[in-house]
Ligand SMILES: CSC[C@H]1O[C@H](OP(=O)(O)O)[C@H](O)[C@@H]1O
């Protein structure tokens with residue numbers, strides 16, 4: 596049963612590397628949400644952010660305990676949807692594959708290439724106890740165009756020189772790419788590289804949630820700048836995310852505040868099918 600004293604958060608923030616907390620200590624409620632897909636990365640915090648009730652989940656868990664390939668994205672998105680979330684603003688750290696895209700810039704990707712393997716990437720997989728039926732997500736535009744427009748306007752209003760479209764390639768990790776892989780992804784049309792945007796992005800869409808991603812470029816990926824000895828490393832990524840945190844929080848707040856109250860995501864699988872997923876373990880008011 597849902598807790599009637601808990602405000603319904605229509606918007607969620609998923610925090611990536613370097614973002615493990617959204618609310619000041621003592622100002623949010625922590626909710627443990629059980630899901631048919633196992634436990635999410637941690638408790639969901641519900642508090643006020645950007646002037647509205649917001650749910651927050653740290654993708655890698657407290658203390659960055661979960662590597663990218665072990666993040667249970669199905670449980671994470673399900674937990675957020677079951678609390679009433681309709682719009683997700685996710686943050687990620689990314690490497691640049693474009694010599695003209697320098698570290699320190701925010702990117703709002705519009706396309707995605709999946710290079711992960713073996714991740715549970717659908718609710719409609721016929722698993723016993725899982726969602727029933729055969730559904731095919733319309734994934735041509737995996738990030739919500741309406742939320743992307745909202746985010747771009749908010750970032751520009753905040754004075755950011757944002758890259759307003761980009762293709763993100765999602766690699767399996769936890770290792771970074773070789774120089775040859777990096778050059779291959781670039782040749783295939785990718786602008787940025789990351790380890791977590793898949794399957795998170797498409798799972799949100801399967802549940803009928805709109806998702807927009809704020810990617811912060813922390814590094815230039817190996818092999819991008821000829822002759823340079825550049826190579827991403829986790830310490831550098833985390834150091835740069837820590838330095839960018841005040842900026843990231845301010846931008847997330849501006850984006851969250853700008854999501855229209857009546858926002859409804861596009862229907863990329865029939866709503867009846869998304870509801871069938873959520874109905875597996877109903878939470879009052881979620882379906
Ligand atoms: C800590 S370095 C690699 C790590 O950083 C990115 O995390 P996230 O996408 O959650 O911001 C990348 O995807 C890797 O998981």
Ligand SMILES: Nc1ncnc2[nH]cnc12
Pocket residue numbers: 688689690691766771772788789790813814815816817827832
């Ligand atoms: N270069 C890189 N490759 C993959 N994921 C990243 N996250 C941040 N930088 C990255």
